[in-house]
Amino acid sequence: MHTHEHMDFEEYAVARQRHLYRTAHLLCGDPHRAHDLTQTTLAKLFQHWRRASRADNLDAYARTVLTRTFLAEQRRGLLARRVGVLRSSPVPRDDSDLRLTLQSALAELPARARAMVVLRYWEDLSVETVAELLRCSTGTVKSQCSRSLARLREQLGPVELYIGE
Numbered sequence: 001m002h003t004h005e006h007m008d009f010e011e012y013a014v015a016r017q018r019h020l021y022r023t024a025h026l027l028c029g030d031p032h033r034a035h036d037l038t039q040t041t042l043a044k045l046f047q048h049w050r051r052a053s054r055a056d057n058l059d060a061y062a063r064t065v066l067t068r069t070f071l072a073e074q075r076r077g078l079l080a081r082r083v084g085v086l087r088s089s090p091v092p093r094d095d096s097d098l099r100l101t102l103q104s105a106l107a108e109l110p111a112r113a114r115a116m117v118v119l120r121y122w123e124d125l126s127v128e129t130v131a132e133l134l135r136c137s138t139g140t141v142k143s144q145c146s147r148s149l150a151r152l153r154e155q156l157g158p159v160e161l162y163i164g165e
Contacts, residue, residue, distance in 0.1 A: 008053060013046075023063065026118045027066075040069050117149070
């Protein structure tokens, strides 16, 4: 990799790592694992920077790498096989009760459904984009999101509990 490409990657990584971390945290629900997912994503981007930097939308490319890395880890069950993995992580002091409640509810969804909800509603991606990213039909995205939102509403209860009247 040439020096200017290396600098371009560093600039991108510094500018976007916080956003990637937030998405990773919503996907996995664990700050330590989210950090690992973010670092793995950035490492993969660095490895394929020439191709990635030519993408029409570099953020979409990075989000695809992040999501597919998360789903691959879920399928392989890497965390379950690692020795000494902490199941409960410390709660950051600045998190609100609502954020913790939402993260807990998201953690109850299957990994693929959680990915769809995060991409569709946190990342504000279209149904078509989510379907392309996860290599499934738009109908699958719509039905999974609908079921997942219903499940989240059931778990979380009325919205008035969180925003007041």
